[in-house]
Amino acid sequence: MTKTFRHPALTALALAASILPIAAQAQDKPAPISESEVRAHIATLASDAFEGRGPGSAGETKTLDYLAKTWASYGLVSGTNDAAHPWFQPVPLVERKPYAQAVSASVRGKPLKLAEDGVALSGRNPTDRVTGEPLFVGFGVNLQGKVYADVKGRIVLMLADEPVIEGGVKLPTSRERQKLLAGAGAVAVLVVPPPGAPWGGMRSQIATGSMRLASDDIGAPIGGLVRGDVADTLLRTARLSVLDAQLRAANLDFAPVTLPVMLDLATSTQVRAFESHNVIGKIPGAKPGSGAVLLLGHWDHFGICRSEEAEDRICNGAVDNASGMAVLLTVAERLARGAQMDRDVYFMGTTAEERGLLGAYYFADNPVVPLKDIVVALNVDTVAIAPAGAPVALVGRGENGLDEIVDKIATGMGRKVDTDKEANAFIRRQDGWALGAKGVKSIMAGGSFSDMALLQAFLTTVYHQPDDELTDKVPLGGATDDANLHVELARYFADTAKYTPAPTGD
Template sequence: MHATKFRAAIAAVALLAFAAPTVHAKPVDAPVTEAELAADISVLASDAFEGRAPGTEGEDRTIAWIVGQWAKLGLEPVPGSATPWLQPVPLVESQSVDGSVQFKAKGREVKLAADSLILTGRDPSLALADVPVVFVGYGVDAGGKVNADVAGKLAILLYENAPFGEKLPRYRERRQMLADAGAAAVLVVAPDSMSWENLSASLGSKTVRLASAKPGAQASGFIAQPALQTLLGKQAEGALTAAKSADYRGLALPLTADLSATTTVRPFASHNVIAKLLGAKPDGKAVLFLGHWDHLGICGEEGDADRICNGAVDNASGIAVLNAVAKRLTAGPRPDRDIYFMVTTAEEKGLIGAYYFADHPVVPLTDITVALNIDTIAISPRGTPVATIGRGRPAYDAVIRKVSTDLGRKLDEDGEADAFVQRQDGWALGAKGVPSLMVGGSFSDMKLLEAFLGSDYHRATDNFSDAIPLGGAAEDADLHVALGRAFADTKVWSGTEK
């Protein structure tokens, strides 16, 4: 859909919604039902939305539907926005046509197992020969600085967080640091926990970046663990052990690499969607609910029976919960503080929409007293304990404990959920000082979560069906309604707590 027609269509939907305001008879929050969530998930995860990929007709339909729902509830576009409801996010998509890496030792090819390398080029055409190879371990020292000379070289980087120092950057940031230091190419070692099949499907053919982002290395990709072992040879065990030291300075390998890639490059604009519920007693502090609307789009190969990655659990379920929360907060007693609702784009491509909002906030970040992120929420049954990603702030933890207990929920404080703190949109806001939390049962039962991550996650099988457990999602929706009311209540929460 043409951008002008798209914005006009959204405006028309909003005007129709405001022309017939909803009358709310009961000022009490009704429990969220599984049927209510199922109705929204079935729409967003239908084939008509084509997997909700940014920059497609599926995005246009997704955003028009969300804006229509929010307008009917009485939410308003953020005042002063150049494009009401929408925050344009300028992106560049690179789609790999082909890519290969050939390693050589003394001029002879080093044989690696098939399907053990993924390479994409930054520019339309790439051809590099005899590139020196260096294994950099985690790529940084304890001070967060690049640990080796990588200029003009192919750097092989470990994915996992460094086991030394505190608050060291995650792998995407470390990969960029290597590119900034002049690395010609960066291969990230895929951990055993990462499905190579999923990685190939979601990252091997397409990448998306902000148009304003720093240019990465000329080539980047992933290498499987066994292939790394082959390249390191007899030095493998010693190199992997040495890399755990903050003093590690990399290992120059007796190898060179020939790299080639062909890439199509497409600039386009995607959108975050942002709305506001005006508080009854605004005090300059606000609550932000967020979740990502995007998924992987048409992800299957030609000839596959089902080519669409519909993303029912990830994250149509989160958007359904956001809608249910907005419905109750607009229908019941008006909260004291302003409450914002945001759905982000390109989360699946590296939290890009959230990072863009954090760098270009349409709501002052210092006004946000808490951000509550909702993602992949349809995992657990009713009665699952409440876990928190981003816990550790005593005042916030106390509110979560009180609200959860009042709803009859038990708390899960074993810390297992902490492993996911960098894999969700709240991480982008937290980096800017916004207290950001994920609260609920989905990250409480690791066996259930790992079962999803190892099966339907990022596959065409993440479809809506009666088999999706919505009892826990409904309970978590009720929890978010109560949390929203607590954090927006000026008598309960001053907005200056730590």
């Protein structure tokens, strides 16, 4: 089960890259980044040769190689600050893909028919099997966020809803509650999605499999989803329905209910432990110890994402997020070529963002510089959405006291600013969240998140599909604007005379 995936090519590359001379030479203001520069990087990263940049695939090796070599060619040095792992920070992951399941149920010895397509399971081990009467636990935890039922050895049925409770109390997320139940000894955690949740999409997500950080690999032997009608069939054995169950669960201290139905669940799962990598480069500053600016974006996408029969099997991720990496490459080139900045400026491509911000979470737990020294983290994700001239929106507006600075820099460059907080709807869906959760001032600034109609048009069509490819229709004007904006943002935040971070109070 613990097959380790290695990248032999990376060690050689790291050596080659680390001995390149620093090419940073002060020059007059370089010309603005052009659309063709951005396009060239997207074309490479989103080409079929890169196989959709799946973590742990041959596409990862190519992607990391391209990013590190390109950055090194501009004069960046390794940013891992770890001589044993130059350029590439290993990120241990575990991937699971279920490929078979069996579900049966009986009440007092008589079979109870459950709609077969209404249950989607995944096991933790290559094969898992559990039997028993399920325990309905409502939302799984009480107001203090603690598991209140004795779930040891039990199959539990939990509601995924994230109810907002009086007094502003928020329960842990569904995913966190599943982990808590597993940690408390449940052998299977079955989740009922909120009413109206798209079952087809959720089921195919289970089929696609899961990826986790090895350091956060907590789960019951069997996990899965139970569609509302199937949950109703199970709950009816205790004279309940999903609706009553929701009402009861709203009283968070309700007594859990054992459902008098014998469930037999079995799964077969492909399990793979492997190492992926964050790639990290650095432009050393003139004033060591004065803090660091971090620019980041995720290099990964979904790889070969369709079965052999499909005409197009590769999820190329041109917009998501070859476009963001193209910005990080062009920005690094301009900054490395310009006058030396005071602070170190780090550039990071994270892995496995698409699987839950995993590379970013790993970095937040294992930062290359203390997190308190990072004066700002600028994330760049999905930037080829808007045409040139789009207003600058901010994911993270109102969250960290940087709005005014960004707005001023943007307007100084002739751009409009979008000051509503609509873009914050995406705050949890991007790598900056993993850093922001640990107190790093983290923002995502750019044109993509200002025009929600354009963004939705992308999200509801090619997003996460094989059709996210570089075509003439992909607008690169906004991405190019954002690249130029990030040159100025990085320069500003790296300048100790211009920017002193406000004390965070710790």
